[in-house]
Amino acid sequence: MPLKQVTIKSPATSANLGPGFDVFGLALEQPRDKVTIQAILDGVKIQVTGLSAQTISTIPEKNTAGIVANQIIKEFSIKTGLNLKIEKGIKPGAGLGSSAASAAAVAYGLNCLFNLGLSNTELIRFAAKGELASAGFEHADNVSAAIYGNFVIIKSYNPLSVVNLECPKNMEICVALPHMIIPADKTRKARLIVPKMVPIDKHIYNVGRAAAMASGFANGDVDLIGESMSDAVVEPTRAAFIPGYHQVKENAYKAGACGVAISGAGPAMIAIVNKKTVNSAKVAHAMQEGFKSAGIDSTAFVTKPGKGACLLEMEQ
Secondary structure (H helix, E strand, O other), X not given: OOOOXXXXXXEEEEEXXXXXXXXXXXXXXXXXXXXXXXXXXXXXXXXXXXXXXXXXXXXXXXXXXXXXXXXXXXXXXXXXXXXXXXXXXXXXXXXXXXXXXXXXXXXXXHHHHOOOOOOHHHXXXXXXXXXXXXXXOOOOHHHHHHHHEOEEEEEEEOOEEEEEEOOOOOEEEEEEEEOOOOOOOHHXXXXXXXXXXXXXXXXXXXXXXXXXXXXXXXXXXXXXXXXXXXXXXXXXXXXXXXXXXXXXHHHHHHOOOOEEXXXXXXXXXXXXXXXXXXXXXXXXXXXXXXXXXXXXXXXXXXXXXXXXXXXXXXXX
């Protein structure tokens, strides 16, 4: 019997990790979004609850999940409508892949609901279209991590090709999210300040760090991963928009973090910790104190690398 409804959970993600702008993505165990997709007679209807729900458009053409749903309906000539119930566990605009989580959940969910037989690469292609709503560009780093889980490398955008690597078992992630006003279209604006031309010395610096980080994931070396979380191109331009950025980094390193970076377009910051040698809770607290030194309250927590989107419930 065909399915009438599916519920999907989809993870928060952190993109870039320093040197991997639009290339590296990491899925987090927590937080997560939950999306329930129900077949209805016609049209695409969206309901949003949870964190900052009032800031998210329910107009399908302006919502990441709605864009993905419309695209799949169009390409597969689906004759029913859809009701999308989005429960936000990931704060929008934080730099933790909130829009990507919803987009990935809908792509994954529709694949289950209508038995479309889509590969992970095809799911990512559809989910990336949703990023147009928040970033103005179909970047695939967050949605790839949300689909695959663990660590991803976007090997190529055209054609789309993604490498997926497991994370070391002793790797933990500290996240610190400052309580500050997040501008509308934050991600789009953050992309506009990215340098269009890169001096060769900075290019060499970033390629070296990115290659070392990929090696760290391939070999399960948390310390090498952290040591490689340094960016000479994008992060320096974005740091000025995050009060306490330098103090957060300094505090995290003093508390034992292997590496620290802005998560995606920010303002959240992440630190990689080797849990065998360092207390992650102390690192998270140190990051909180870093924001506090700039007069900014923040929420800090410890999580682990996470799995990709998955089916929670289905109804026939």
